[in-house]
Amino acid sequence: MSTDLEALFGAFSRAIGKPAMADVEFGETLRQMMGALVRFDYVVVFAYRGKERPIDLYSTFDSQEHVVFVTLYQAGPYLLDPFYHTARERREGVLRMRELAPDRFYSSEYYRTYYVQTGLAEEIGFFVNSGDDITIVLSLMRREETGVFPPGEFETLKKAGPLVGSMVRHYWAGLAPRFDAQLAMRGKRQRKRGQSDNIPPADAVWRDLNLTSREASIVELVLQGHSSESIGLKLNISTGTVKVHRRNVYRKLGISSQTQLLSLYLSSFG
Incomplete structure (x- = not known):
């Protein structure tokens, strides 16, 4: 135009x-x-x-x-x-x-x-x-x-x-x-539920799911749409190591697909 x-x-x-x-x-x-x-x-x-x-x-x-x-x-x-x-x-x-x-x-x-x-x-x-x-x-x-x-x-x-x-x-x-006010409001809601208010929501998800920091990093990249090869390059580890971590995460969470992983992840923000 x-x-x-x-x-x-x-x-x-x-x-x-x-x-x-x-x-x-x-x-x-x-x-x-x-x-x-x-x-x-x-x-x-x-x-x-x-x-x-x-x-x-x-x-x-x-x-x-x-x-x-x-x-x-x-x-x-x-x-x-x-x-x-x-x-x-x-x-x-x-x-x-x-x-x-x-x-x-x-x-x-x-x-x-x-x-x-x-x-x-x-x-x-x-x-x-x-x-x-x-x-x-x-x-x-x-x-x-x-x-x-x-x-x-x-x-x-x-x-x-x-x-x-x-x-x-x-x-x-x-x-x-505005961000500070939003954080304060979230903190009030969490305290009412007896939760800690000093952990960002994304980090709290991995803590609650009992994942290690490496597992959490890999799962986040998987959910964002990175292939195992791309994850390996970003984290400077082999593709095989990435796949092992993914299998371990699925076994730890009792799931078998990325669909279940995403559902579990997003439901943690409810």
Whole structure:
């Protein structure tokens, strides 16, 4: 599509001179700016800090779509999302999902069980590092019927990356108190249940399942969509060693498939 300069400048002008904007107002400004450049179906913005539950800053989903893309995602599947892991690595730039996904992502149980529900053909993210170890990701999504982003549109988005990054860092600065408040609320809920509140949910899962740190690392990579060969390269161990650990984990947990492993993993966040 051709750039709609009138819409682009109109959206940009609404931000000029404003020292601050509410989440929805700024999110809508970004949506209008991106909509002047490329075609997409959805926008969602998440803020990530470590292994904590991501904060949804803005989205364009209807109520049913919000359940899949936000509510279910925040309940645990985010821990297996390539965008989440890229944010944790503090990478920046405009990146495609398919460039970040592990080698077996599209045949993984996570993809078949959760991601396929999104009905997406492609997802492109603007990764913006903020202060306090926070990364903000603006995702533009196209459904299967719309198709993937053409190469020209992806290049246009990459050119817009520095401007988007500057605006995001300005208008979504100071998010640490929101994460702190979320942690405090989670701590209160856990204390009511007699649980410890100083362990991240992902780590608590492995502790509760009585897995060693090596077993936990391998299982996480399996669930993310890495093959045994890819896991071996990442952990600097042989493929055979990876397979032995996988068999041991399955035997320890009393399961026989990745489907059961994912179900057990996600049910731990309930």
